[in-house]
Amino acid sequence: MSKTKVLLEIYQKMLNSFGQQKWWPGETPFEVIIGAILTQNTNWSNVEKAIRNLRTARKLSPKAIHELDITELSGLIKPSGFFNIKARRLKSFINWLFLKYEGNLSKLFAQDLQTLRNELMAVKGIGPETADSILLYAGNQPTFVVDAYTHRIFSRHGFIPEESSYDEIKSFFEDNLPKDVKLYNEYHALLVKIGKIFCKPKKNCEECPLKDFL
DNA sequence: TGCCAGGCCGGGT
DNA sequence: ACCCGGCATGGC
Secondary structure, X not given: OOHHHHHHHHHHHHHHHHOOOOOOOOOOHHHHHHHHHHOOOOOHHHHHHHHHHHHHOOOOOHHHHHHOOHHHHHHXXXXXXXXXXXXXXXXXXHHHHHHHHOOOHHHHHOOOHHHHHHHHHOOOOOOHHHHHXXXXXXXXXXXXXXXXXXXXXXXXXXXOOOOOOHHHHHHHHHOOOOOOHHHHHHHHHHHHHHHHHXXXXXXXXXXXOOOOOO
């Protein structure tokens, strides 16, 4: 059976079991970007608290965060953990956004995908996963997001080598799936859903519903 | 109670 | 080109 067929069958199975995830859980592209940075190695429920703080303080816009004192910013995002480093990361992204795109997300996303991905990753605090999350979920660009669950689920069952790099795993999906934003969106969201339940670092895979395929 | 969370950076090999 | 410690809160 071809890899494409297997990947699509896995997708169907996840979709049948868990339904559409309707990611990203954010109301605006800007809010998606903030969430993408804040959720680095952090539970989403903690990120929600941080975003709620920002919303209540009326600091959920590029301009507001640009003008916000970094100490106040780190105070507001405290529940998301790593708050000092993340305050710096938010600031570095926003500074770059104003420097190059006048604080305007439409201008940011109106350019070639590869160029944009490279530029995003050059911003301090934005690595490959955060860049891809921003591009896919805030910019509706066809780039596949790889995360710890993706790597763990597919390597654990021997589908990809354990030592695969981020870009190797990303290519594995993109080379074998139709280039479709909606598909990439749901696929990643469903893998996170499955991973949270069945694929912890030191825990069972035994009941993973994808066992038959992988 | 320890483990885990939708990573990334910087310094050392 | 890898490897690893640090970063920190909150839920189960």
